[in-house]
Amino acid sequence: MAQGSTALKRLADRFSRMPGIGRKTAQRMAYYIISLPKEESAALAQAILDASEKVRRCSVCCDLTEEEICPICADGRRDHGTICVVEQPQDLLAIERTREFRGVYHVLHGAISPLDGIGPEQITVKELMARIAAGGVKEVIMATDSDTEGETTALYLSRLIKPFAVKVTRLAYGIPVGSDLQYADEVTLSRAMEGRRDM
Ligand SMILES: [Zn+2]
Structure with a gap:
């Protein structure tokens, strides 16, 4: 990892906490992100925020959904x-x-x-x-x-x-x-x- 680039290292650290992602893959992902055009990396960051804000657990079955009750539980x-x-x-x-x-x-x-x-x-x-x-x-x-x-x-x-x-x-x-x-x-x-x- 590049010396002195704390932002890059921080990003790689975040990826390495994900399931199935080792240190090397995390570094590759971090380098890939910084190679992206600004709009691309902004869209990725936004997709992460959207998913974590909108997706929640169905109040009946606990599956992930964007509604209070998921489509399966709501299906008569x-x-x-x-x-x-x-x-x-x-x-x-x-x-x-x-x-x-x-x-x-x-x-x-x-x-x-x-x-x-x-x-x-x-x-x-x-x-x-x-x-x-x-x-x-x-x-x-x-x-x-x-x-x-x-x-x-x-x-x-x-x-x-x-x-x-x-x-x-x-x-x-x-x-x-x-x-x-x-x-x-x-x-x-x-x-x-x-x-x-x-x-
Ligand atoms: Zn449900």
């Missing part, structure tokens, strides 16, 4: 009695791509991971339980990842939900153990959804 043609629980907004998109699921979702924004200090309070468990307690839910499908954290979370939630006499199912993973749901192809995901089993 969907089955609001079937809730598919996913870890991340990207997982929801992956299931939507199959075009087979007609229920609604709940986005946890993570998974329980005691080693990383992530407990039920750090993800949207409270919000999910409030939806179930409000009634009208027939089935909750656990579509968390098939790694240790995903399994722990599914098991934890199924125990919490049990007293409500709501059917709890788990995706039948043809997906290799330990893999991220969001990277599964559509056929695999459709099968996993169809073959879901009781927990």
Whole structure:
């Protein structure tokens, strides 16, 4: 990194905090930004501000949206009695791509991971339980990842939900153990959804 250029170093430091970005990539990104015409870098900065100002969590399912209630939760043609629980907004998109699921979702924004200090309070468990307690839910499908954290979370939630006499199912993973749901192809995901089993 250029000596004496604190602005460049600060920019690279910011990038290096992003998921999956190492120090070298962060430096490349910083050099790329300063090579851009002024309008381009201003548009990028504005896009970042817009996204962080406008995007928020749906007050029902916690997916990211620009509305108070996301389009899926607001859709009267969907089955609001079937809730598919996913870890991340990207997982929801992956299931939507199959075009087979007609229920609604709940986005946890993570998974329980005691080693990383992530407990039920750090993800949207409270919000999910409030939806179930409000009634009208027939089935909750656990579509968390098939790694240790995903399994722990599914098991934890199924125990919490049990007293409500709501059917709890788990995706039948043809997906290799330990893999991220969001990277599964559509056929695999459709099968996993169809073959879901009781927990
Ligand atoms: Zn929603």
